[in-house]
Amino acid sequence: MARTVIIEQPGGPENLKLVDRPVGAPGPGEVRIEHRVCGLNFIDVYQRTGLYPMQMPQALGMEAAGVIAEVGEGVTHLKPGDRAAYAATPPGAYAEERVMPAAQVCPLPEGIAFDEAAAMMLKGMTVQYLFHRTTPLKKGDTVLFHAAAGGVGLIACQWARSEGITLIGTAGSDEKCQLALDHGASRCINYRNQDWVAQVRDLTGGKGVDVVMDAVGADTFNGSLDSLKPLGMMISFGNASGPVPPFNIGILGQKGSLKITRPTLFTHIADHAACQEMARHLFGKVEAGDVRIRIDQRFPLEDVADAHRALEARKTTGSTVLEV
Structure with missing residues (x-):
């Protein structure tokens, strides 16, 4: 028992x-x-x-x-x-x-x-598939990551720093923003007292980010789309604020031929060999001190x-x- x-x-x-x-x-x-x-x-x-x-x-x-x-x-x-x-x-x-x-x-x-x-x-294998298995990311790319001071977020901040990727985070307090910065975020926006979409645009010279990684869901979805550069990728991987409501797919064209995906970790790890490889990658990051x-x-x-x-x-x- x-x-x-x-x-x-x-x-x-x-x-x-x-x-x-x-x-x-x-x-x-x-x-x-x-x-x-x-x-x-x-x-x-x-x-x-x-x-x-x-x-x-x-x-x-x-x-x-x-x-x-x-x-x-x-x-x-x-x-x-x-x-x-x-x-x-x-x-x-x-x-x-x-x-x-x-x-x-x-x-x-x-x-x-x-x-x-x-x-x-x-959380760590989620970050692994977000950065390595969902859309090509390279040194110098810019990512917007919501809930950057959470368990997934703090790993993502460090992962981005270790690979030369600029991560702009959002969080719900100044203390949480500082936590994300301490773990490798390039910038972090307090969404409770700032217009985070406008801030993202300012931080990227009006261009927007290459990728948004969004596990918040309903509350951030529209703003996330507005934060992307043309041809950017929206990765919606959670629903902490509730599920994203139905939307007109034509919006993706109107906002710059955007791409969108809704992945889950369990699809990525369904294959035994892939799962073990992802875990070894994560363990390597931790053992090296990168994460x-x-x-x-x-x-x-x-x-x-x-x-x-x-x-x-x-x-x-x-x-x-x-x-x-």
């Missing part, structure tokens, strides 16, 4: 329940992993609220780090006793222990701590509802972890 956080119906943080569930043995292509630390992400909120519908009851959590306890038939890249980390489907990472598919579970280098790994797998993982909030597993409340209220910076 393992303590596991589940929901029985969509709703608020009060719907999160900590229960004992049987774990079982891994089948072919599976592993049993004992978690040390679990990560917290906005996708967990989307699933809890029903924005991303799931069958009920459902365990939550998409990333964690720990030790492999047992491997099933056919698993060759992991063995019992290995340190490992993952961001993967199906949900179920808010648990002391679980059985899950092995393909997206990655061997964890000794130099990376469990809490760092649990805080960075989903440091900032964990600003820690909650015990039993306080998961408080962690969700803090995340939804935008009271967090950097990454948040749940300690098992």
